[in-house]
Amino acid sequence: MYELPSGADIQTIISTIKTGAQFFLPEIFLSGLFLVLILLDLAVRPARHHVLSITSLVGLLASFYFIVQQHAMTGEEIFFGMYVVDEFALFFKYLLVGSAVLTVLLSMPSDELNSRTSGLGEYYPLLVGMTIGMVMMASATDLLMIFLAMEMVSLAAYVLTGYLKRERRSTEAALKYLVYGAVSSGLMIYGFSILYGMTGATNIAVISQVLTERGYDPLLLMVASLMILAGIGYKIGAVPFHFWSPDVYEGAPLPVTAFLSVASKAAGFALLMRFFYVAVPQTIDPAGFVPGLDWVTILMILSVASMIYGNIVALWQTNVKRLLAYSSIAHAGYALLGIIVMDELGTQATLFYLVSYLFMNFGAFLVAILIANKTGSENLEDYRGLGRRMPLAGAAMTVFLISLVGLPPTVGFIGKLMIFSALLAKGSLFIWLALIGILTSVISLYYYMLIPLNMYLREARHPLPDKIPSGFLPQAVTAGLMILTLYFGIFFTPLSDFALSAISIFGNQLF
Numbered sequence: 001m002y003e004l005p006s007g008a009d010i011q012t013i014i015s016t017i018k019t020g021a022q023f024f025l026p027e028i029f030l031s032g033l034f035l036v037l038i039l040l041d042l043a044v045r046p047a048r049h050h051v052l053s054i055t056s057l058v059g060l061l062a063s064f065y066f067i068v069q070q071h072a073m074t075g076e077e078i079f080f081g082m083y084v085v086d087e088f089a090l091f092f093k094y095l096l097v098g099s100a101v102l103t104v105l106l107s108m109p110s111d112e113l114n115s116r117t118s119g120l121g122e123y124y125p126l127l128v129g130m131t132i133g134m135v136m137m138a139s140a141t142d143l144l145m146i147f148l149a150m151e152m153v154s155l156a157a158y159v160l161t162g163y164l165k166r167e168r169r170s171t172e173a174a175l176k177y178l179v180y181g182a183v184s185s186g187l188m189i190y191g192f193s194i195l196y197g198m199t200g201a202t203n204i205a206v207i208s209q210v211l212t213e214r215g216y217d218p219l220l221l222m223v224a225s226l227m228i229l230a231g232i233g234y235k236i237g238a239v240p241f242h243f244w245s246p247d248v249y250e251g252a253p254l255p256v257t258a259f260l261s262v263a264s265k266a267a268g269f270a271l272l273m274r275f276f277y278v279a280v281p282q283t284i285d286p287a288g289f290v291p292g293l294d295w296v297t298i299l300m301i302l303s304v305a306s307m308i309y310g311n312i313v314a315l316w317q318t319n320v321k322r323l324l325a326y327s328s329i330a331h332a333g334y335a336l337l338g339i340i341v342m343d344e345l346g347t348q349a350t351l352f353y354l355v356s357y358l359f360m361n362f363g364a365f366l367v368a369i370l371i372a373n374k375t376g377s378e379n380l381e382d383y384r385g386l387g388r389r390m391p392l393a394g395a396a397m398t399v400f401l402i403s404l405v406g407l408p409p410t411v412g413f414i415g416k417l418m419i420f421s422a423l424l425a426k427g428s429l430f431i432w433l434a435l436i437g438i439l440t441s442v443i444s445l446y447y448y449m450l451i452p453l454n455m456y457l458r459e460a461r462h463p464l465p466d467k468i469p470s471g472f473l474p475q476a477v478t479a480g481l482m483i484l485t486l487y488f489g490i491f492f493t494p495l496s497d498f499a500l501s502a503i504s505i506f507g508n509q510l511f
Contacts (some may be wrong), residue, residue, distance in 0.1 A: 006251065020078030023085045026066040026093060027132060033059035034128045040122030044056045055321075057104045059431045060097055060131070067093045080201045082142035082262050091502035092138035092270045095355060099263035100131040102362045106255040111373045112164070113253055123163060127259070130156035134267035141278075143192045143202040146271060150188075153267065154181045157260060161252040166308040173251025180234065180244040181281070188231025192225035195279075204279035211280075213219075225295050226278055234273070237261075237270030238332040239305040249325035254372060257321060257363035259326045266354045269335060297342050300433065306333030307440040318380045323447060324361070327404065330440065331357060334419060337433060341422045344503065347423040349418035352501035356415040356488070360403035363481035367397040370470045370478070383451060385460035390467045391474050396482040401448040404483050406441050411488040411495075418439065418496075 022026065036059070037052055039224055044051050067090060076085045104127070114118065133152030158181065158458030162174025196221060197203060199210040212220070233241035249257045271324040276295055310330030317323040335357075338350030342480040368378065370393050375382045387394035416437070470478075488495055 001426070005059065016080065017461070020083070022071070023073050023076050023078050026063050026070065026097075027135060027455065029063050029066050030059075030128060030132045032303060033063070034125050034132065034208050037125040037128060038121075041125070052124045053104055053108050055100065056455075058338075060128070063097055064094070067097065079145075082088070083136075083139050083147040087502045087504060088270070089139040090264075090273065090418070091498065092266060093135050093352060095266050095358060096131060096134045096138065096263050099259060099266070099358060099362070100482075101260040102358075103255050103263075105473070105477050106139050106258055106362070106366050106369055107253075109373065109471055110253065110255055110369050113255065119490075123160070126156045126160050130160070130259075131263070134263055137267040138270040138274075140202050140271070140275070143196065143204070146275070147185075147192065150271075151185065153235075153264065154185065157181075157264065160256045161248050163253055163256065164251075169247075169251040170253075171251075174249045174403045177248045180459035184231045184234035184241065187227045189226045191227030191231070194220060194227070194399075195277060198224070206273060207236075207279045221280070225276075226298070228275065229295070229298065232272045232294065233302065234267055236265050236272065236332045236335075237268075237329055238302045238336065239303075239309045239315060241331045242306070242332075245329055245437075246322050247326045249328070250319060250321045250378075254321070254365055254369045256463070257324075258362050259366075261324065262358050262361050263327070265332060265335075269339075269350065269354060269445050273339060273350070280391045296340055296342060299336055303333045303336035303340060304433070304436055306330060306336065307436060308333075311440045311443045311447075314444070316377070320378050320380055320383075320451070323380070324364060324368075327444065327448075328361070330444065331404075333440075334416065334437060337437060338419045338422060338450055340433070341430065343402070343422065343426065344423060344500075345418070346497045347503045348496065349415070349422050351502055352418055352492075352496055353415035355495055355499070356403070356411040356485075359481055359485045359488070360400045360410070360412050362477065363396060363400040363485060364404065364483065366478055367393045367400070370474055374468050374470075380450060380454060381461070383454040384416075384458045385455070386468070387452065387455035390470060392478060393470060394452070394466065396478045397455065398452045399482050399485055401451060403489070405448050409486060409489045410486050411492065412494045414489055459478060 033056070037055060040051055040055060042472070043356060065338050070085050070093075071087075071089055074086050076092070077083070078085070104124070107123070107127075113123065118189050130153055133156065136149035136151065137147065140149050140264035158174055158178045161177050162171050164170035192202075197206060198216060199207045199214075201207050201210055230241060234244070237245045249261065254262065280295055288433060310326045310328070310333065314323050319325060335350050338346040338348075338353065340346070341349075370390070371383065372378055373391075375386075397411065403410035406412045406416035417446050420434045423430040423437075
């Protein structure tokens with residue numbers, strides 16, 4: 001582990017930073033892309049949104065090259081132990097950059113964005129900047145780096161949420177997001193300060209070592225853990241830190257909503273697992289506090305509350321974006337189940353589930369964008385009769401929703417099967433969690449199937465053309481996501497093995 005030597009001179013510090021820079025190439029490349037996009041916006045005014053979107057897409061795809069190169073550098077801690085390159089971080093780098101690529105592809109055909117070109121020059125740089133922050137969240141191993149990475153993500157997200165500034169719901173969503181984000185960040189940094197006061201360290205591995213060797217006050221550690229969990233829980237959108245989700249998802253542009261629902265959630269889970277698996281003992285001694293209460297029990301409560309609340313409230317939604325927002329809260333609960341198990345299969349299941357959520361949720365939002373382009377509406381009633389008029393969109397949406405429910409032969413089924421199998425294998429204590437997960441999945445079947453029900457079995461209230469064209473690129477991306485959702489539902493071993501390789505770093509803490 002890198003440590004800053006006592007009395008180190010500036011040359012030593014510069015040398016250490018230069019040595020670490022070679023392990024920081026994906027982040028450096030993305031930062032360069034961020035600057036290029038800003039300069040392009042200034043230099044290329046006519047039709048600049050096409051130039052910016054294509055440059056963003058090419059740049060994000062090119063960044064995969066540098067991520068692949070890092071597989072030969074795993075195990076390296078850089079910048080005085082504040083940042084790490086390991087298989088766990090690389091797994092999330094692929095997931096997060098892939099989410100950014102899909103967001104650009106969703107943004108290109110979006111009439112909601114392209115009809116407002118006056119501010120589009122900032123849209124793609126902010127998207128890339130948010131991706132940089134998320135990638136840093138996955139690799140951060142120091143309290144300061146964690147906080148800086150989260151704030152980088154949050155600041156970009158606030159602006160992107162309020163991008164449709166002439167729409168009242170968009171500005172309202174951005175303001176609510178900012179207020180909730182400020183409160184959660186304040187709670188988290190206060191929890192960090194308590195943890196630093198207890199240990200005198202900011203590196204999470206050193207914190208774990210100090211807590212283990214010197215002991216700790218259980219009440220103080222529990223308070224710090226709850227505050228930190230509030231900050232991370234806000235990112236993953238779990239109950240009771242979910243209040244921002246419905247309004248933000250409804251007010252933000254559809255591509256931004258998709259990005260927040262998948263990438264922001266995944267980055268939050270990466271941070272949650274790395275922090276609580278490494279820094280905080282699994283069981284906090286309850287002496288003098290609430291008997292039997294530890295952070296695993298707290299996550300159980302959050303998971304159950306998220307699954308029940310998200311699925312039940314979604315039953316009454318008539319706006320597709322709000323429906324998917326409450327659905328996202330429920331899926332945060334399902335993903336938490338794998339973390340609660342605290343073993344190899346459970347952690348692997350959570351990572352697999354996050355990848356499966358990428359395919360099916362981005363696919364659902366892409367179809368919602370195509371329909372919003374043609375109907376100008378996100379209302380469930382306006383989906384009537386569109387299945388015959390937009391055959392690919394209707395078929396793909398049905399597949400994505402079946403996957404979100406967790407039915408075969410989709411990748412969502414495999415994800416939930418792995419999570420429930422991990423719970424059942426853990427023993428009788430966890431069976432009730434699996435039962436709640438299964439029952440809430442049955443509830444979700446009702447509101448998810450309302451969409452294809454309207455598309456195929458109900459006639460439109462107003463006359464519609466027999467065929468509604470969507471464009472080649474959107475249809476190609478839709479078909480690709482649908483194929484991947486079905487393909488990995490049958491041939492899931494490559495994704496499963498990839499997830500398994502990513503969790504080897506937790507061996508000493510878990511298995």
